[in-house]
Amino acid sequence: MMGGNAGNKPALLVDGKRVDGRGVEDLRNVKIVARVLNDADGSAYIEWGKNKILAGVYGPSECIPRHDQSLYRSVVKCRYNMAPFSGMEEHGRSGPNRRSKELSKVIKEAFENVIISESYPKTQIEIYLEVLQSDGGTRCAAVTAAAVALADAGIPMKDMVNAVAVCKIDGKMAVDPGKEEDNFGESDMPIAFSPRTGDVLLFQMDGLLTPDELAEGFRLARNASGKLREIQVAAIRKVYDEPREERFLVIEKKQ
Amino acid sequence: MPGEMISDKPERISYAYVDGGRTFSTVVGLYQEGKLVPLEGPYDPLPDDYVVGIVTEVKFSGYSVEINCPYPAFLSSREIRERYVMGDALFAKIQSVDEVRSIELADAQKLPPGKLVKVSSVKIPRIIGKKNSMVDMIKANTGCDIFAGRSGYVWIAGKGNAPLAEKAVKMIESQAHTRGLTDRVAAYLKSQPQVIIDQGAGAPQQAQQEPQGERRENYRRESRPQSGGYRGSGGSRPHGGGYRGGSGQNRQ
Numbered sequence: 001m002m003g004g005n006a007g008n009k010p011a012l013l014v015d016g017k018r019v020d021g022r023g024v025e026d027l028r029n030v031k032i033v034a035r036v037l038n039d040a041d042g043s044a045y046i047e048w049g050k051n052k053i054l055a056g057v058y059g060p061s062e063c064i065p066r067h068d069q070s071l072y073r074s075v076v077k078c079r080y081n082m083a084p085f086s087g088m089e090e091h092g093r094s095g096p097n098r099r100s101k102e103l104s105k106v107i108k109e110a111f112e113n114v115i116i117s118e119s120y121p122k123t124q125i126e127i128y129l130e131v132l133q134s135d136g137g138t139r140c141a142a143v144t145a146a147a148v149a150l151a152d153a154g155i156p157m158k159d160m161v162n163a164v165a166v167c168k169i170d171g172k173m174a175v176d177p178g179k180e181e182d183n184f185g186e187s188d189m190p191i192a193f194s195p196r197t198g199d200v201l202l203f204q205m206d207g208l209l210t211p212d213e214l215a216e217g218f219r220l221a222r223n224a225s226g227k228l229r230e231i232q233v234a235a236i237r238k239v240y241d242e243p244r245e246e247r248f249l250v251i252e253k254k255q
Numbered sequence: 256m257p258g259e260m261i262s263d264k265p266e267r268i269s270y271a272y273v274d275g276g277r278t279f280s281t282v283v284g285l286y287q288e289g290k291l292v293p294l295e296g297p298y299d300p301l302p303d304d305y306v307v308g309i310v311t312e313v314k315f316s317g318y319s320v321e322i323n324c325p326y327p328a329f330l331s332s333r334e335i336r337e338r339y340v341m342g343d344a345l346f347a348k349i350q351s352v353d354e355v356r357s358i359e360l361a362d363a364q365k366l367p368p369g370k371l372v373k374v375s376s377v378k379i380p381r382i383i384g385k386k387n388s389m390v391d392m393i394k395a396n397t398g399c400d401i402f403a404g405r406s407g408y409v410w411i412a413g414k415g416n417a418p419l420a421e422k423a424v425k426m427i428e429s430q431a432h433t434r435g436l437t438d439r440v441a442a443y444l445k446s447q448p449q450v451i452i453d454q455g456a457g458a459p460q461q462a463q464q465e466p467q468g469e470r471r472e473n474y475r476r477e478s479r480p481q482s483g484g485y486r487g488s489g490g491s492r493p494h495g496g497g498y499r500g501g502s503g504q505n506r507q
Binding site for chain 2: 041042059060061062071114116119120121122123151152153154155156158159160194196197233236240
């Protein structure tokens with residue numbers, strides 16, 4: 001998804017195992033914690049492999065600027081941002097760039113399809129996605145975390161969206177590419193699903209795929225999407241099974 | 256959970272939608288006996304709700320009041336005899352709400368000095384309790400006056416053991432979805448030292464509330480489209496003039 005094809009291409013698939021030891025149908029470890037920010041209406045923190053992303057949802061609140069507001073529905077706004085320290089490469093100055101603007105737009109459009117915005121005319125719903133650490137597949141992790149944050153905020157949605165990428169590595173389709181597979185693989189295809197209906201809400205592709213490979217990729221992604229939904233539901237359930245008054249959670253890491 | 260099936264028949268349930276002859280939830284909530292109660296969410300203003308708010312703007316013809324809702328409420332000078340300044344807290348009834356959610360207030364009364372606690376609006380019914388049982392219990396045990404506005408502001412008067420009352424309200428908020436909460440709050444209040452500080456702040460009597468549950472349900476049934484989800488309703492809400500004034504019974 002980012003970075004060039006610098007360096008030599010390593011072997012990505014040896015005896016059906018990938019660089020990090022996964023099989024072609026395995027996701028990386030995904031961990032989601034819902035309701036982590038004190039001041040947001042809804043929030044979630046996701047660790048997906050080495051990706052670490054915070055999602056915050058504010059709203060519905062009065063739509064500012066006023067010329068954006070609609071009398072018929074709530075306006076969904078999204079800001080995807082990568083922290084300058086989030087990757088191995090230099091990300092340059094912070095702030096919106098071409099890539100983050102594109103991702104903000106496609107993520108916003110994915111959620112416009114599921115949020116029942118007619119319930120709250122004249123308002124806005126803001127989704128903030130901050131990538132703290134990136135390792136390939138941040139847009140999918142961001143969509144997955146944003147859906148949990150929206151559900152946590154109590155915003156009515158038709159479904160809990162999630163997203164996963166599929167890639168072609170050494171001629172074979174595999175789910176959830178990591179950074180190496182992303183940079184050196186032949187193709188990369190992030191897809192966001194509405195898991196209940198299987199509707200596709202976001203679809204992008206890098207590289208080339210045959211129709212058969214595309215179909216295989218969709219089959220893999222749909223399977224993974226079902227697993228992700230279970231993780232999302234468990235994250236929200238945990239908020240109510242273990243209620244706590246103070247939301248902010250410090251994750252301690254052993255040195 | 257959003258997208259979770261709650262019935263295999265098309266049914267009109269608040270916070271749910273029908274697709275392909277089946278009914279699905281749109282929120283994180285508890286489903287029981289044909290009712291879906293959300294566990295989180297913004298306040299949906301309804302006529303006849305009692306709310307607590309803060310004056311945010313003094314206008315020529317009235318006041319703009321913030322009531323913990325996406326939309327500001329308006330209190331006309333014609334409705335009141337007192338004068339307010341910015342920052343005053345007041346207790347009022349929602350008189351009307353129109354289809355673009357302009358809220359008009361009436362029957363306002365100014366609240367004496369106290370503390371405003373902000374909680375999620377969906378948890379207010381638990382704080383009030385059945386026939387005000389919970390709020391009466393906190394009042395009796397702490398000696399505070401409490402007004403719980405439907406929109407999520409809880410006002411606690413500065414006399415009595417206000418810090419304890421605030422803690423009790425916070426406790427109810429974080430455990431609102433559990434059973435046997437009244438007993439636990441009672442035990443908590445009993446276990447704390449009974450400090451009564453009388454600062455002599457007299458508060459108006461509370462002309463409370465209820466039976467809100469039933470009325471909210473009626474409103475939901477009218478206002479949600481029958482099938483095909485929320486899209487395709489042309490954008491406008493389908494309930495015509497049924498919104499304005501009147502009590503719940505007349506609006507069938």
